[in-house]
Amino acid sequence: xxxxxxxxxxTIKETDIAVEESTxxxxxxxGYELEEIENWTCCGTVFGMTDDDLYHQLAPIRxxxxxxxxxxxxxxxxDMCYNTFRRADLFMKDPESMEKIxxxxxxxxDYRGVEVYHILDFLRDVVGYKKIGDKVVEKLDLKAMxxxxxxxxxxxxxxxxxxxxxxxxxxxxxxxxxxxxDLGLTDECCGSYHVLEDPSIVRRKSQEITKxxxxxxxxCLVLTCPLCRYNLAKFGDFPVYYLEDLIAHSFGVIKxxxxxxxx
Amino acid sequence: xxxxxxxCHCGKNIASSIDIEKLKKGISQNPRVNYVEDYMFLCSxxxxxxxxxxxxxxKLDSVVIANCSPTLHxxxxxxxxxxxxxxxxxxxxxxxxxxxxxxxxxQIEECxxxxxxxxxxxxxxxxxxxxxxxxxxxxxKKALVVGGGIAGIQCALDIADAGYEVYLVExxxxxxxxxxxxxxxxxxxDCPQCIETPKMSDVSLHPNIHLYNYSEVESIDGFVGxxxxxxxxxxxxxxxDKCNGCGACEEKCPVKVPSEFYEGLGSRKAVYRMFPxxxxxxxxxxxxxxxxFRTGRCKLCEKxxxxxxxxxxxxxxxxxxxxxxxxxxxGYELKKELDELGYGRLKDVVSSLQFxxxxxxxxxxxxxxxxxxxxxxxxxxxxxxxxxxxxxxxxVSYCSKVCCMYTAKLAMLYRDEVKDGGAYVFxxxxxxxGKGYEEFxxxxxxxxxxxxxxxKVSKVYQEGDKLVVMGxxxxxxxxxxxxxxxxxxxxxxxxxxxATDLAKKxxxxxxxxxxxTEAHLKLRPxxxxxxxxxxxxxxxxxxxITDTVSxxxxxxxKVLDIFSHDELYQEPLIAGVDDDLCTGCGYCENVCAYxxxxxxxxxRARVNEVLCTGCGACAATCPSGAIQLRNFTRRQMISMIEAxxxx
Numbered sequence: 001x002x003x004x005x006x007x008x009x010x011t012i013k014e015t016d017i018a019v020e021e022s023t024x025x026x027x028x029x030x031g032y033e034l035e036e037i038e039n040w041t042c043c044g045t046v047f048g049m050t051d052d053d054l055y056h057q058l059a060p061i062r063x064x065x066x067x068x069x070x071x072x073x074x075x076x077x078x079d080m081c082y083n084t085f086r087r088a089d090l091f092m093k094d095p096e097s098m099e100k101i102x103x104x105x106x107x108x109x110d111y112r113g114v115e116v117y118h119i120l121d122f123l124r125d126v127v128g129y130k131k132i133g134d135k136v137v138e139k140l141d142l143k144a145m146x147x148x149x150x151x152x153x154x155x156x157x158x159x160x161x162x163x164x165x166x167x168x169x170x171x172x173x174x175x176x177x178x179x180x181x182d183l184g185l186t187d188e189c190c191g192s193y194h195v196l197e198d199p200s201i202v203r204r205k206s207q208e209i210t211k212x213x214x215x216x217x218x219x220c221l222v223l224t225c226p227l228c229r230y231n232l233a234k235f236g237d238f239p240v241y242y243l244e245d246l247i248a249h250s251f252g253v254i255k256x257x258x259x260x261x262x263x
Numbered sequence: 264x265x266x267x268x269x270x271c272h273c274g275k276n277i278a279s280s281i282d283i284e285k286l287k288k289g290i291s292q293n294p295r296v297n298y299v300e301d302y303m304f305l306c307s308x309x310x311x312x313x314x315x316x317x318x319x320x321x322k323l324d325s326v327v328i329a330n331c332s333p334t335l336h337x338x339x340x341x342x343x344x345x346x347x348x349x350x351x352x353x354x355x356x357x358x359x360x361x362x363x364x365x366x367x368x369x370q371i372e373e374c375x376x377x378x379x380x381x382x383x384x385x386x387x388x389x390x391x392x393x394x395x396x397x398x399x400x401x402x403x404k405k406a407l408v409v410g411g412g413i414a415g416i417q418c419a420l421d422i423a424d425a426g427y428e429v430y431l432v433e434x435x436x437x438x439x440x441x442x443x444x445x446x447x448x449x450x451x452x453d454c455p456q457c458i459e460t461p462k463m464s465d466v467s468l469h470p471n472i473h474l475y476n477y478s479e480v481e482s483i484d485g486f487v488g489x490x491x492x493x494x495x496x497x498x499x500x501x502x503x504d505k506c507n508g509c510g511a512c513e514e515k516c517p518v519k520v521p522s523e524f525y526e527g528l529g530s531r532k533a534v535y536r537m538f539p540x541x542x543x544x545x546x547x548x549x550x551x552x553x554x555x556f557r558t559g560r561c562k563l564c565e566k567x568x569x570x571x572x573x574x575x576x577x578x579x580x581x582x583x584x585x586x587x588x589x590x591x592x593x594g595y596e597l598k599k600e601l602d603e604l605g606y607g608r609l610k611d612v613v614s615s616l617q618f619x620x621x622x623x624x625x626x627x628x629x630x631x632x633x634x635x636x637x638x639x640x641x642x643x644x645x646x647x648x649x650x651x652x653x654x655x656x657x658x659v660s661y662c663s664k665v666c667c668m669y670t671a672k673l674a675m676l677y678r679d680e681v682k683d684g685g686a687y688v689f690x691x692x693x694x695x696x697g698k699g700y701e702e703f704x705x706x707x708x709x710x711x712x713x714x715x716x717x718x719k720v721s722k723v724y725q726e727g728d729k730l731v732v733m734g735x736x737x738x739x740x741x742x743x744x745x746x747x748x749x750x751x752x753x754x755x756x757x758x759x760x761x762a763t764d765l766a767k768k769x770x771x772x773x774x775x776x777x778x779x780t781e782a783h784l785k786l787r788p789x790x791x792x793x794x795x796x797x798x799x800x801x802x803x804x805x806x807x808i809t810d811t812v813s814x815x816x817x818x819x820x821k822v823l824d825i826f827s828h829d830e831l832y833q834e835p836l837i838a839g840v841d842d843d844l845c846t847g848c849g850y851c852e853n854v855c856a857y858x859x860x861x862x863x864x865x866x867r868a869r870v871n872e873v874l875c876t877g878c879g880a881c882a883a884t885c886p887s888g889a890i891q892l893r894n895f896t897r898r899q900m901i902s903m904i905e906a907x908x909x910x
Contacts, residue, residue: 164602183609183725215727 004122005071006034007063009081010042011226019226022248023077023119029135029251030127034075037067043081046193047088054100060088061101064114073115075122077244079151079225082118086158089116118152119224119244120168121160132175137252139177144241145218146170146180147209148187149228169243173222176250181218185209190231203235210236222246266386267298267323269314271305271330273360280364282375289379295386298323306336311343318347325353325389329382331360350394352835352894357385384906391899397832398872402488403587404826407432409480409765412440413808414592414800414815416462421819423471427826430584431466432475432494434761435523437541438463440594441801444524446622446630448808449672450703455808456540456625463542477547481581483769484858486873487795488587488831498577500548501534505572508544510536512564512573520552522627526617528635529627534564534573538625548573588795588822589769591779592815593762595801597754598651598658604752605723606650610636611730612723612750615669622676632680634749637728641748643685644677645732646670647720651755653691659755659776664805666753667694671707673751678711686713687745689720689734697807716743723750756805770857771796778804789818794833797821836893837875838882840868844889851881851890860890 004027012020024034044059064085067074076082092098092111102110117125123132146169153159153166161168166187170180188209191202209232213221220239223229233240241256249256268290272278283301291299298321302310305328318326326349328340333356341351359378367374404427408419411433419431431438442448445455466472481493501512516532524537531537533553536546554561555575565573597614605612611634613621620626621633634641648666651658667690674686693715695701707713720734729746736743758777766773771791772780779798782790789797797818800811825831838851838860847866859874860881868881868890881890888897 162602165608183605185724188722212724212726212731216725 001028001033002031003035003071004032005067005074006036007040007043007067007074007076007081007085008036009076009078009226011080011230012078015230016226016242019077019242019244022242022254023244025253026135026244026248026251029253030131032127035070037063037070037074039066043078043084044088045080045084047084054097054104057088057091057097057101058105060084061092061111062105062108064089064116065105065108065111067114068112069109072113073117075117075119077119077224078227079118079149080227082116082160083151083154083158085114085116087155089114090157118160120152120172123172124168129171129175132172132247136176136250138250140246140250142178142246142258143181143217143219144173144178144222145184145213145216145220146173146182146186146243147213147221147223147228147232147240149223149225150187150189150192151225153187169222169224172243172247176246178222178246181213181216184212184216188212190228192227192231195231195234199235202231206232206235207237210238213238264295264325264390265297265321265323266295266325266327266390267300267317267321268296268327268329268357268382268386269305269317270299270301270359270382271310271328272301272303273331273364274304277330277360277364280368280371280374281359281378282371286375286378286382289375290382293383293386295390297321305330306339311339314340314343315347318344318349324349325355325392327355327357327382327385327389329357329359329378329385332356332358332362350396352395353389353392355385355389355392357382380907384903387902387906388894388899391896391902392894395835395893398835398837399830399832400486400488400873402825402828402831403490403585404428405430405584405586406822406826407480407490407492407584407586407589408592409589410440410592410594410800410802411435411438411466411474411476412592412594412800413442413459413462414594414802414811415440415590416459416466417812417815418590418592418799418819418822419472420462420465420469421816422822422826423469425819425823425826426471427823428471428473430473430475430492430494430586432478432480434477434479435537436477436535436547437537437543438466438474438476439538439540439542441616442808443538443540443625444526444616444619444623445669446619446626446676447672449668450697450699452672454624456623460540460542463540467542474543475582476543480765480768483589485585487793487825487833489873490586490589490795492584492586492589494582494584496580496582497547498550498579499546500550500574500577501546502572502574502577503543503545505570506545506568507570507572508536508546509569510546511567511569513546515563515567517561517563518552518554520549525620525627526614528613528617528620540625588797588825590797590799590815590818590822591765591769591771591791591802592799592818593759593765593779593802595756595805596759598757599754601650601658601752601754603657603722604647604650604720604750605725605730606752606754609723609725609730609750610634611641611748612752614752614754615666615673616754618673618677618751619669622673622680630680632677639748640681640684642681642683643747644674644687644749644751645720645730645745645747646674646686646688646751646753647723647732648688648690648753649719649755650752652753654755659757661776661804662694663753663756664694665756665807667692667704668697668700668807670751670753671695671704671713674713675707675711678713685747686711687732687747688713688715689718689732690715691717691719697809718743756801758802762802769793769796771798778802789814789821795825833873834877835872836895837872837877838870838879838890839893840870841889841891842867844887846887846889848886850884850886854880854884856880 191205194201248254481495485491518533519530521527522531550556624630652663718735718737799815799818859871
């Protein structure tokens with residue numbers, strides 16, 4: 001059983017702990033065990049966009065430093081956490097930022113660099129499709145719209161796949177027997193944190209996305225991001241599944257209640 | 264040795280930053296200088312006359328012209344020297360404009376001092392110059408034209424009509440090029456087939472034109488007047504002497520593959536002509552798709568051919584030709600990587616060329632506009648201009664130049680074809696500079712009621728059987744979302760695949776995008792930096808048919824200029840070898856980018872005078888100083904440095 005350093009993040013732990021369970025279950029089948037990073041904190045959530053905004057880099061870098069105590073590779077399930085960590089790591093490629101932040105956080109050891117994986121590129125690049133395909137025991141008879149949202153693909157430097165034409169989710173879905181409906185709004189923003197200040201924006205965006213999925217005759221949306229899922233499930237009026245749950249279900253390690261298209 | 268110095272004011276370009284009187288006085292102190300004069304514009308006729316007069320009157324042997332960059336007027340004053348009866352290579356240019364007055368404006372004192380330094384060290388050089396005479400070469404009066412589109416066709420016809428032999432080499436089965444794929448031409452709405460097919464047939468009937476279809480340039484050696492070119496004539500598997508172009512083989516061929524000519528919207532057979540009016544009107548067999556070549560069985564075409572013209576034993580042949588001049592006319596293709604607009608993923612998002620073909624009478628739908636996904640007639644079409652053009656982030660930075668015009672044309676033709684259809688054009692700016700062009704775009708807007716929306720499209724996606732176009736309307740400041748039946752992209756225009764390889768073979772330059780680089784954008788747009796090789800049409804940069812044909816005729820006239828001489832003269836400012844010093848180490852041979860140096864059996868470097876460009880790489884490499892540039896020797900350089908240092 002290979003150990004993988006794991007950063008859960010707040011949303012997974014607080015609102016969608018079940019997907020962590022599914023992930024642990026199917027990764028076990030694939031021969032991997034998650035090892036949660038000690039003393040992790042919030043990732044910082046939104047990447048600081050100002051060049052000299054060192055302060056907003058502290059949270060992600062501190063978590064990455066805590067990760068590097070056990071591994072120089074880290075896995076996360078959340079798209080938002082993935083994006084924040086990858087960009088923080090990228091930010092630290094600049095020697096000046098590296099020096100400043102290391103000096104500022106003198107209570108922590110120096111940051112050396114951690115390779116951040118999202119569950120999707122982990123499955124593609126570390127586990128490999130063949131191994132996943134071999135473990136499928138139940139093919140799913142579904143037509144799904146893979147939904148990438150923003151955080152996995154933007155900006156280009158941290159995109160887990162080809163930015164305007166991602167394939168990784170479709171490739172994994174096809175291993176599970178799921179037909180992908182991918183010509184529509186697969187990478188449209190769900191409205192994100194507008195849900196806090198003006199939910200009407202999120203309602204409009206989410207319904208745009210789910211309407212598109214329906215029009216293109218998908219049975220459901222499939223995604224990985226717990227934040228997107230919160231918005232889409234709350235406002236979208238359409239079945240939304242975690243990819244991890246579908247994998248775990250088709251591996252036979254959990255039993256997923258399929259709502260079907262009639263909700 | 265009597266040296267004269269002439270200082271040009273270049274209007275105010277030089278005179279406003281340099282104190283000419285002071286400079287003149289300073290230069291006249293130089294003991295090597297016998298005569299100094301200044302004038303407002305030396306390059307003008309009175310200016311040239313002044314130099315000519317003074318050379319004669321003062322009996323000067325050599326001259327320094329202090330003016331602009333030598334790329335502009337070195338030639339001018341060498342000619343003046345010739346007319347005055349002295350050797351033209353005894354003239355040197357001291358560049359006191361680009362290298363002095365322009366970069367140091369408002370620093371008159373320093374600038375004047377620097378100008379004096381530049382002139383003084385140039386005087387040191389000219390004092391050690393030797394009289395040289397040009398190198399002569401013979402001219403083979405035959406031309407090679409690469410590419411059989413409208414540029415290559417026009418160019419070949421012009422040269423052939425003047426009485427010279429032309430080899431026209433076309434990579435595909437037929438000549439005709441992109442123009443044959445077009446629906447109509449702007450702004451006159453001439454049918455391109457009607458105006459191009461007669462020219463194609465002229466090519467095939469012309470006694471002076473050797474048409475090599477399905478052929479490629481393998482290598483190019485030699486130099487202006489005497490190029491040696493190897494042509495690969497790809498196996499066609501059809502005996503063109505026997506074939507009469509009846510088409511029976513094509514009918515019987517059981518293999519259907521997407522047609523390149525139809526841009527994938529229609530199919531062709533494995534034995535095929537690109538289109539019914541192809542020239543030559545005889546097919547070729549595509550071995551990648553031919554059932555016989557893939558499986559060893561079929562040969563239905565052979566059975567269908569009454570003339571026994573099918574030859575499965577055919578092989579690629581190589582032919583060496585000898586020509587005096589070459590014209591590149593390799594054309595363009597469309598940028599395909601436009602994922603954000605759904606190109607290549609969404610079936611009803613088509614390229615401009617695909618839409619041209621849907622409107623074309625020789626297209627896959629016989630001119631009826633049908634969308635690719637379900638064959639329905641689209642009732643609303645969005646045209647997206649600048650798809651990849653003017654987009655440094657994801658596409659190319661330049662404007663593809665013809666898209667505004669052809670988009671107006673396509674929208675206009677669509678509205679004529681589908682009376683109840685809506686045409687919407689997303690644009691950044693309308694660029695319609697050209698005779699009758701602006702009127703044409705206005706006509707599309709006003710008479711054909713094409714709706715123009717100023718703004719960029721960010722995304723196109725499928726929703727049911729509609730395509731949703733998301734974009735901005737920058738005039739109202741609002742986002743636009745529009746559901747349409749079909750989307751037509753004005754894809755960025757990029758160089759034809761393989762053009763860069765060809766450029767390497769011909770030793771001509773390309774820019775960062777792969778466009779062939781002209782010798783001078785303004786003054787020598789038809790020439791390349793390799794003498795005797797010219798460019799025509801889109802291979803240089805996007806341009807419309809009018810400009811392409813003009814450039815093709817221009818390139819032809821450049822070729823004819825060469826052919827009007829029996830011999831050519833080349834600059835003698837090239838490398839020369841001192842046999843006593845040369846050890847035959849071969850370093851020079853290794854660094855020469857032009858293959859101009861060979862080590863002879865006696866272990867001496869030999870310079871091919873015609874291939875040598877005088878770049879100086881060999882002289883810098885030579886450990887013994889045996890190989891040096893004529894009139895740019897080490898001794899000259901050292902004395903120039905000493906003069907500049909005031910030693």
